Amino acid sequence: MADEKQLRQAKSVYKTLCAMLDDKEWHYDKNEEELSISCGARGDDLPIPIHINVMPEKQLVTISSGMIFEVPQDRRVHMAVAVSVANETMVDGSFDFNFLSGNFGFRLTACYHESLIGKDLLEYMLMCTCITVDRYNDKFAAIAQNNMDLDEVVQFIKEVD
Numbered sequence: 001m002a003d004e005k006q007l008r009q010a011k012s013v014y015k016t017l018c019a020m021l022d023d024k025e026w027h028y029d030k031n032e033e034e035l036s037i038s039c040g041a042r043g044d045d046l047p048i049p050i051h052i053n054v055m056p057e058k059q060l061v062t063i064s065s066g067m068i069f070e071v072p073q074d075r076r077v078h079m080a081v082a083v084s085v086a087n088e089t090m091v092d093g094s095f096d097f098n099f100l101s102g103n104f105g106f107r108l109t110a111c112y113h114e115s116l117i118g119k120d121l122l123e124y125m126l127m128c129t130c131i132t133v134d135r136y137n138d139k140f141a142a143i144a145q146n147n148m149d150l151d152e153v154v155q156f157i158k159e160v161d
Contacts, residue, residue: 002056010035010056013117017052017061020119020126043134046141050129059113063125065133066105071144076102078153082143085157086136092128095136104140106133135160 002010014035021028021037028039035054040047052063071079076099083097083104093108108125110117139160143153 006056006059009059009112010054013061013112014054016117016119017054017122020122023119024123041130041134043130043137045134045138048130048133048137050126052126058111060109060111061117061122061125062107062109063129064105064107065129066103067137067140069141069144071097071102071104073102075144078143078148078150079104079140081150082140082153082157085154086160090132092125093132106136108132 014032017037018030021039026039028037030037035056037052038050039052040049042048047068048065049068050063050065052061054061079102080097080099083095087094093106095104095106097104106129108129110121110125136157139157142148143156148156
């Protein structure tokens with residue numbers, strides 16, 4: 001359970017987050033009790049669902065975007081390789097893949113412990129998430145649906161950058 005100072009700081013970060021979204025005229029749903037926001041963006045091809053959470057106990061802001069499809073059982077090894085190759089050169093954030101369920105998404109986190117977080121950092125996190133997910137989501141969908149061998153998967157993902 002968060003102490004009073006952690007909760008106060010988390011609420012300040014949440015207020016800054018909402019102000020940044022309002023400045024950008026971004027449409028979103030907020031849950032002030034849970035310090036969370038749900039929204040989305042439209043990429044070049046697939047929708048990008050976005051969930052932002054301020055965590056008082058851990059003093060973190062996390063932006064995540066789940067893929068809008070599950071990976072079939074017979075394509076999970078291929079997806080695990082694809083996610084590994086994609087993450088290899090990623091500077092900020094990473095894709096998380098659950099091999100057992102076939103669910104996965106992107107996650108970007110910033111710690112605000114004894115720090116001030118401004119609108120610029122929060123905007124960067126949001127834009128980085130949207131750009132990264134948009135860059136890869138259609139490629140991951142193709143890997144989930146097509147019979148590429150592992151070498152083809154590696155090449156396909158390396159071509160993204």
